[in-house]
Amino acid sequence: MLKVLRDLLRYNREFLFGTLLIGIIIALVIASFFSPYDELTTYAVIPDMPPGGEYWLGTNSRGQDMFWQLAASMRNTLMFGLVVAIISRVIAIVVGLVSGYVGGKTDQIIMAFNDTLGALPNIPILLLLVFVMRDQMTWGVLALTAAMLGWTHDSRLIRSVALSLRTREFTRHAAFSGMRTGQVLFREHLPYVMPIVFFTTMNNLIWAIGLEVTLSILGFSDINRPTIGGMIYWANAHSAMVAGIWWWIAVPMLAVVILFLGLFLLAMSVNEYIDPRSRLARMGA
Amino acid sequence: MTLAMTNERSVAQAADVLTIKDLKAYYINDLFGVRREVRAVDDISLTVRRNEIYGIAGESSSGKTSLIKTIAGAIRPPMRVVGGEVRFDFGGKHIDVYAEPGKMKAARWQNLSYIMQGSMSVLNPVRRIKHAFNNFAFRHMGLDRTAFRARVESHLQRLGLDPNVLEAFPHQLSGGMRQRVTIALATVCEPEFIIADEPTTALDVLVQQDVLGLIKEVQERLGSSVVFVTHDMSVHAAITDRLAIMYAGRLAEEGPTQAMFDTPQHPYTAHLIASLPRIGDTATRKSLAGKPPSLANPPTGCRFHPRCPIAIDRCSREVPDMLPSAIGGRVACFRAGEVSVK
Amino acid sequence: MTMLLELDHVTKRYPVGGLFSRQSITAVSDVSFALDAGRPEIFAIVGESGSGKSTMAKMVLGNEVPDGGRLVFDGVDIATIRGRDAREAFMAKVQPVFQNPFEAFNPLTPVDAYLFATAHRFCGANDQASKEGLTDRALQRVGLSLAEIKGRFSHELSGGQLQRVAVARALIPAPKLIVADEPVSMVDASLRMSIVNLFRALRDELKVSIIYITHDLATAYYISDRVIIMRSGEVVESGDARAVLDNPRNAYSIALKNAVLPPDPKAAAAAIRDRRILNRADAGAA
Structure with a gap:
């Protein structure tokens, strides 16, 4: 594992830049645990200070230090994105591999369900949920719901690969070697879908964070809990652009750009590394 | 002017259409710091004469496919020509493949032109056959549409094919018929040099002889040279005039086909x-010990020595x-001629 | 006389066309033959592509169910085998060897994984030592050893070695029947005969029956005891391999035999020359 990281850092420029960008984000997240202020407290510092020596990223109209707000927001937003991505990845892999491998009627039924779910509009469903749940709506419930909505497209992609793997001779060979379905799926087939999994994880992470930002900007989430979208929501609520407090908007936006770019670069380079063809070439096939 | 023409013609009569000298083509891979060099074509010299079928035989990873790719100038990274040259002499027109x-x-x-293993790589499955002819040959013939069509039809007829195949889709033809169409396609411009890469391997045995017969017939009529690559020694026996045997990126032996089958030297x-194996003979056939060497890490000395039944110290x-x-x-062996077939 | 395998008027059709189409093509039509349990043999099924020979292999292996007739293996109708335990019990007795060894082993899985899995499932080997013991014994039978292939990936071995590993794997459960579908067509010429000779040794020494499916009459002649020649799903000729291939009677069998190129330049070139005259006659007639 360490060797893999070292190789990637040394030979792949995208990975290096991606690591640097994500490194900034991770540093922020770690910093959030050492914040001198409680993230929910308002008017802890002088409001509306521009970025400078004392307050690196300035302060906002609610009297919060932007740097520490950003750190806490990034932690929360990233947490949300990761939870969504991981849960939906697990579902997508299991559904895609099983559906493709078993085939026939089972495949048709699973895919019919899959496509129905995929056709549902995401934002209205989440809004509906917010209205129904009202005060019980926590970020955890939101994450779980987003995860349930976010796997259908990717499971279809994985299934298409699994369908072609099913007809490969090594799959039959594995069956006659007494390997059972689970073994065939997770030992023999999983490596072939990993590039898809990694790539869609990145997409999914970005989608989930985008979703969180959208809902927060609209005010449909727990607005007191600092998130990237929440920061923009409060900035808008205080008409930050009109008031000339540009950094209130610029800071979260810049952070999102850094995060997305870093994820994209990492996904690209890791993808190249785990692609079966590239793997085989390194193994000397 | 006339003098220049005569001069060109006399140059054109030179015996060799293809000359390869000390050719080296390697796959050089550099992936995440793992550098691998696969010597697919390692120091090969040979010539192909006018009006002959020159066979190249070899097993998988002997480098025969890399060799013909290099000849055709069709290599792309990670493969690279590291040394040597490939020269064509097309009727006085000299081409140094890697210099020009x-x-x-x-x-x-x-x-x-080429005749490839899978006809489907040349024939677009959703276009009629005539589309392939228009696509590949029209530009090179310098004819107008009607004359071109007439030329293609008469060419097909000469090869025993119904000109109506031009209106057919590839899937409407049998595998053998498709391969005959690709042969017609490859020869309609009457090329002086044809590369045939395993053209009969994917075919059923019953049509194999037809396709081989057709290639032989076209070759004789056009007086072209054919480089015929296959791993199947019986096919070489049937069609080639001279034969080269490749082993691990090098030539092991080259010579007249009949003589090589009668008294192989290597x-x-x-x-x-x-x-x-042959029908009517159940005498036990032996296999060579060991396995073909890795081209990334070939044995020292003669590359065949670890598997050779008559190897001596010097061979390693x-x-x-x-x-x-x-x-x-020609043969590359210290003990050439010391093993007989019988 | 007990039968190891008995095919009784076996027919297999595949539907073609759309959902509501009733058309079908007959891949295998009314095939009957039997392998004697007491007398192991190499039984060759010879045919070109589309002859139904691969469908036959799939049916014998239980991967396809016939539409008509019965396949009875060891007293059990293969079509009635249901459920995992019954299926695994069947697989312990009938094992396949596939055509392309580079396809039969997952390039990302070490080849020994297939052997260990087989030893574990069919021989009840649970610890590493007994798995390795069974695997090594099977590999020794095919002229290899565990030390040579342990932890290796398919690209590190030659086609011939891989095919021998595949045969060794099939041998681990001590099967009664091996179904080999074109097992040497993708193996290099210098290694091909080692695989073919291996099948002979398995029949003679381990008393395993082998169904050898091939398009190559020369190797069929070389190793098989009995042969059936198939064309478009039907058996056109069958009998003792030497007798049938020395003196084929059916027009198709004769054509198939004549299509084999002799490994001798003079004779082979003559065969092609004959064909060219035929071609010209065809063209003239048309």
């Missing part, structure tokens, strides 16, 4: 011929040169 890539491009289809050739230390053999060819 532009010239090579112009010569494709007109002077040089022990590897002898083995390939002796191991062929020195690389044998390709020297004239007793049967009018």
Whole structure:
């Protein structure tokens, strides 16, 4: 594992830049645990200070230090994105591999369900949920719901690969070697879908964070809990652009750009590394 | 002007259409710090004469496919020509493939064409056959549409094909018929040089002879040279005039086909011929021990020595040169001619 | 006389066309033959592509169910085998060897994984030592050893070695029948005969029956005891391999035999020359 990281850092420029960008984000997240202020407290510092020596990223109209707000927001937003991505990845892999491998009627039924779910509009469903749940709506419930909505497209992609793997001779060979379905799926087939999994994880992470930002900007989430979208929501609520407090908007936006770019670069380079063809070439096939 | 023309014609009569000298083409891979060098074509010299079928035989990873790709100027990274040269002489038009890539491009289809293993790589499954002819050959013929169509139809007829196939879709034809169409396609410009890469491997045995017969017939009529690549020694026996045996990126032996089957000089050739099963003979056939060497890490000395039944000490230390053999060819073996088929 | 395998008027059709189409093509039509349990043999099924020979292999292996007739293996109708335990019990007795060894082993899985899995499932080997013991014994039978292939990936071995590993794997459960579908067509010429000779040794020494499916009459002649020649799903000729291939009677069998190129330049070139005259006659007639 360490060797893999070292190789990637040394030979792949995208990975290096991606690591640097994500490194900034991770540093922020770690910093959030050492914040001198409680993230929910308002008017802890002088409001509306521009970025400078004392307050690196300035302060906002609610009297919060932007740097520490950003750190806490990034932690929360990233947490949300990761939870969504991981849960939906697990579902997508299991559904895609099983559906493709078993085939026939089972495949048709699973895919019919899959496509129905995929056709549902995401934002209205989440809004509906917010209205129904009202005060019980926590970020955890939101994450779980987003995860349930976010796997259908990717499971279809994985299934298409699994369908072609099913007809490969090594799959039959594995069956006659007494390997059972689970073994065939997770030992023999999983490596072939990993590039898809990694790539869609990145997409999914970005989608989930985008979703969180959208809902927060609209005010449909727990607005007191600092998130990237929440920061923009409060900035808008205080008409930050009109008031000339540009950094209130610029800071979260810049952070999102850094995060997305870093994820994209990492996904690209890791993808190249785990692609079966590239793997085989390194193994000397 | 006339004088220049005569001069060109006399140059055109030179015996060799293709000359390869000390050719080296390697796959060089550099992936995440793992550098691998695969010597697919390692120091090969050979010539192909006008009006002959020159066979190249070899097993998988012997480098035969890399060799013909290099000949055709069709290599792309990670493969690279590391040394040596490939020269064509098309009726007085000289082309050094790796010094003048532009010239090579112009010569494709007109002077040089291919017959490939899978006909589907040439024929678009959703377009009619005539589309392939228009696509590949029209530009090179310098004819107007009607004359071109007439030319294609008469060419098909000469090859025993109904001109109506032009209106057919590839899937409407049988595998053997498709391969005959690709042969017609490759020869309609009457090229001087044809590369045939395993053209019969994917075919059923019943049509194999038809396709081989057709290639032979076209070759004789056009007086072209054909480089015929296959791993199947019986096919070489049927169609080639001269034969080269490749082993691990090098030539092991080259010579007239009949003489090589009668008295192979290299022990590897002898083995390939002796191991062929034939109907009416159940005598036990032996296999060579060991496995074909890795081209990334070939054995020292003669690359065949770890599997050779008559290897001596010297074989593991020195690389044998390709020297004239007793049967009018060349062979790279210190003990050439010491193993017989029988 | 007990039968190891008995095919009784076996027919297999595949539907073609759309959902509501009733058309079908007959891949295998009314095939009957039997392998004697007491007398192991190499039984060759010879045919070109589309002859139904691969469908036959799939049916014998239980991967396809016939539409008509019965396949009875060891007293059990293969079509009635249901459920995992019954299926695994069947697989312990009938094992396949596939055509392309580079396809039969997952390039990302070490080849020994297939052997260990087989030893574990069919021989009840649970610890590493007994798995390795069974695997090594099977590999020794095919002229290899565990030390040579342990932890190796398919690209590190030659086609011939891989095919021998595949045969060794099939041998681990001590099967009664091996179904080999074109097992040497993708193996290099210098290694091909080692695989073919191996089948002979398995029949003679381990008393395993082998169904050898091939398009190559020369190797069929070389190793098989009995042969059936198939064309478009039907058996056109069958009998003792030497007798049938020395003196084929059916027009198709004769054509198939004549299509085999002799490994001798003079005779082979003559065969092609004959064909060219035929071609010209065809063209003239048309």
